[in-house]
Amino acid sequence: MSDRRIGVYICHCGGNISDYVDVEAVREAAGREAGVVVAKTAMFTCSDATQQEMVEDIRENSLDGLVVASCSPKLHLYTFRDVAKRAGLNPYRYTQVNVREQCSWAHTDDKKGATEKAVRLVRAGIARTSLTDSLEPVIIDTVPRALVVGAGIAGLRAALGLSDIGISVYLVERENAVGGRVAGLGSMYPHGRNGNSIISQLVSEIGKRENIVAYTGAEVVEKSGSVGNFNVKVRVGGDKPQFVDLNVGSIVVATGFDTFQPGNSEYGFGTGGVVTLDQFRELLDRSGGVPAYNGKEIKSVAYIYCVGSRRDPGVEEAKAYCSRYCCNAAVHASLLAVEKNSRIHQYHLYRDMRTYGRYELMFDQAREAGSIFLRFGEDAPPVVSQSAGGGLRVSVKDLLTFGEEVEMEVDLVVLVTPMKPRQNGGLVDVLKLPLGKDGFFNEIHPKLRPVETVVDGVFICGSCQGPKNSSESVASALAAVTQAASLLKKGYVELEPLMxxxxxxxxxxxxxxxxxxxxxxxxxxxxxxxxxxxxxxxxxxxxxxxxxxxxxxxxxxxxxxxxxxxxxxxxxxx
Amino acid sequence: MDGAAKGGKDFIPKILAFSTNNISDPGIDLAGSSHMHYPPSVVVISVPCSSGIRPGWVLHALEKGFDGVFIAADGTDCAYLNDCVERTSSISGQAQELIKEKGYEPQRLKMGAICSVCSEPFTSQMKEFFEVLKKLGPARKGN
Known part of the structure; x- marks a missing residue:
């Protein structure tokens, strides 16, 4: 009944689909549909070999429609449109059928139901494809300018990267000064350079660039237009604000993080001698000689890790995620402390130590420098109390010595707290950026499209996307530069022929x-x-x-x- | 499958959900990637914007064998239309009138705002709607 010649491919996704969906049954059902000339399954339809096979099938069988039942179109719509294009088939005669996110993965408890659903979804894909026409994408000229929101280490580096490539940059910072959190940091691992000096170097370089314009005390308040050609309104200044209209081709968001503040009574926070890691770092960075607290030499410190992170969601404000940077940061702080006072006693009370990669070396150094590591269980956190001698008493059940109760008297307790999503209410509304389940901005795909968002032309980088140390933030900033520039340097974008x-x-x-x-x-x-x-x-x-x-x-x-x-x-x- | 045969306690309501590419689709995808379950008799058709859903499609779905239709509305997240909420509500109202005219219960159409991270609201709304439709029985004209 159909004069169409359609090819249908059903993906196993290495078991992600075929463990729950009988892909062979789906293939048979697809093969019985009117107009279907080729119906096959493949272990990975996105693999080079299968893509090549599809190209050959399209050519040999003069196919005029293509259906791939695999993952979400968010992942591979463009992959298979390209397959069609390479085979000389108009890419808009392709239909992606989502049988992974919207079928196998959602119905892992019901294989029969999942298989029946996959058959229906594939039939619908074939029905749609039977009625497809050749379409041409809409071509929009891109504006060779970019907006970078946030002038911390990620935003500054992104601005320079874009400028290097010849793209003009507007840099918008909400605070009255650029530099972000790194500007306030002293010695940073692994090189020992001051955060301050790193930021100064970036800022001085930016000052030399004619194609970077920075606005401080400024916020993005409106956005219209679409990828390649956005109109953005920026409010500059407080009491008598001025409004600046900018026309840019892409937007890089680098708005950073907020720091988690422990609850008032948590581990005695708020009383004397209990501080956060941030406060301790400030104290270390400021002290010229032997670090002191309230005028008294700090002879001993207990660090308590994972305060406010890796907890049941629902426990007050606590975060469920691992904040990733904090083990390294705390171990590094203890090295700085011992540098300034070689007699200091330091105890690290941790749940799991994650000084990943080369930072393992830092962990070894800390142990060699005399730090003592004790491990506690999630259900038995350390207890902090005031000791008779005026110091602090910390007791913990140490799992490394099979549950021995250990007590220590210390001058200072340092709570190692996580990064948390920054309150960016207004910006979220203006840019329509999706938030992930942890409340940070969400990328399209962690591996394949790590700095792109569902809003075309808007990219994210740095710790607004999730906890990162500054090296990782800069790496992601440069990834965002590449993506933004590849869009703008081409001079045009192809948009869906939605019309x-x-x-x-x-x-x-x-x-x-x-x-x-x-x-x-x-x-x-x-x-x-x-x-x-x-x-x-x-x-x-x-x-x-x-x-x-x-x-x-x-x-x-x-x-x-x-x-x-x-x-x-x-x-x-x- | 005719209407009478699918009734009774083994009745599994078929639900069609209209979703949108950029807003609710990522939310529904997220439900799947988090292995959150909902009835497999729920299927999704994606469109660019919920303000483009035709009331006639809702009727068509019931006439062709669906027992309920869910519209995942873009809400205030819509990148196209700033009055998307009013538009989608108006479409939903028109569709409800249309199906009522043809003898279907208005409860067979449900609308809810589903955002790009609304995995939990989506699965719970689907389960709830499934139960409502189960009580209502198969869609038949003139019930």
């Missing part, structure tokens, strides 16, 4: 569609004496807001036509 299209034989201009369009993309024109609606393709955003309001059903959205959706509904209902 309203009017059936002039049916339309009898009533103006409903024009009234529904907030972009002013629809007007009327006279065709052979009849007034009909006309869509300005350069202005239409493809939102489809006009399609449900037409009383004659004369306006459609390319790629999501009335006929395609109805065909999918019918295939899914079977």
């Amino acid at each position: 309203a299209v009017v059936d002039r034989d049916i339309c009898r201009w009533c103006g409903e569609c024009a009234r529904a369009c907030p972009y002013g993309a629809i007007s009327s024109e006279e065709i052979q004496g009849t007034e009909v609606a006309s869509v300005n393709e350069a202005v239409c955003k493809g939102c489809s807001g006009c399609t449900p309001v037409c009383p004659k059903n004369a306006i459609d959205l390319k790629g999501y036509t009335d006929a395609q959706v109805k065909a999918m509904i019918e295939a899914l209902a079977e």
Whole structure:
């Protein structure tokens, strides 16, 4: 009944799909559908070998439609559109069917149900593909300028990176000075250079660049337009703010983190002698000679790790995630302390020590320098109390000595607290950036698209994306530079050919569609004496807001036509 | 499968969820990647914006064998239309009138805002809707 020639490929995803979905049964069902010429399964449809096989199948069988049932289109829509393109098939004749995120993984408890659902989803994909036309992407010229939000170490480095490539940068910082948190840090691992001096170097370099303009005390308050051509409004200044309009092609967000503050009574926080790691670092950085607290030499310190992190969500403000940087930072702080006072006694009370990678060397150094490590269980945190001698008493059940109760008297207790998502309410609303489950900005894919967001043209880097040390922040900033620049250097972007299209034989201009369009993309024109609606393709955003309001059903959205959706509904209902 | 045969206590309601590419799809994907379960009789059709859903599609789904339709509304997150909430609500209202006219219970259409990280709200809304439809029985004209 169909004169189409469609190829269907069902992915095992190495078991991610095939452990729960009988992919062979899905293949058989797909093979019985009208218009299907090729139906195959593959261990990994995204592998080079399978992609090549698809290209050959398309050519040899003169396929005019392609369906791959695999993961979410967020991951591989473009991969398989490229396969189609390489085989000479219009990429918009491809349909991705999500049988992983929206099937196998969601129904790991019901293999039969998952297989039946996968069959229905694949049938709908075939039905849609049967009604696809060749489409051309919308080409938009890009503006060779970028906006960087946040001028901490990540934002500063990103601005320089973009400038190096020849892209003009507007750097917007909410605080009154650039530099962020690193500017306030003394000696940093692993090189021992001061945070302050690193930031000064970056800032002085930025001062020399003619193609970087920085705004401090400034916030992004509005964004319109789309990838390649955004219009952004920035509010500069407090009491009598000025507004600056910027036109940029891409946006790099590097807004950093907030620090977790322990609850008032947590481990005696708020009383004398109990401080956070940040406060301890400040104390160490400021002290010229032997570090002192309230004028008294600090002879002993107990560090308590994972305060406020790796806890049951729901426990007060505690975070469920590992904040990643803190083990290293605390071990490093203890090395700085022993550098300044070789007689100091230091105890590290930890749940799990994660001085990953080369920072293991720092952990060894700390032990060699006399630090003592004790391990406690999640259910038995250390107890801090005031001792009779005016110091602090810390007791802990040490798992490394099979549960021995250890007591120590110390001058200072340092609570090692996590990074937490920064309160960026306004910016989140303006940029429409999605937050992950930990409350940080979310990338599209941790491995394949680690600095891209679902908002095309908006990139994230640094610790606004999750806890990172400054090396990692800078690495991700440069990744964002590459992604932003590759978009802008090409000079144009290809957008989805999402476009309203009017059936002039049916339309009898009533103006409903024009009234529904907030972009002013629809007007009327006279065709052979009849007034009909006309869509300005350069202005239409493809939102489809006009399609449900037409009383004659004369306006459609390319790629999501009335006929395609109805065909999918019918295939899914079977 | 005809209406009478699928009734009774073994009745498994078929749910069609309209979702949007950029807002609710990532939320529904996240439910899957977190291995959160919901009935496999829930299937999703993705569109660019919930303001583009035609009331006729809701009726079409019930007529072709679905027992309920869920509209995952973009809410205030919509990148296209700042009045998306009002538009989607209006479409939902029109669709409800339309199905009522054709003899279907208005409860067979449900709308809820699902955001890009709304995995838990999505699965719980699906489970809830599933139970509502189970009590309501298979979609049949003139019930």
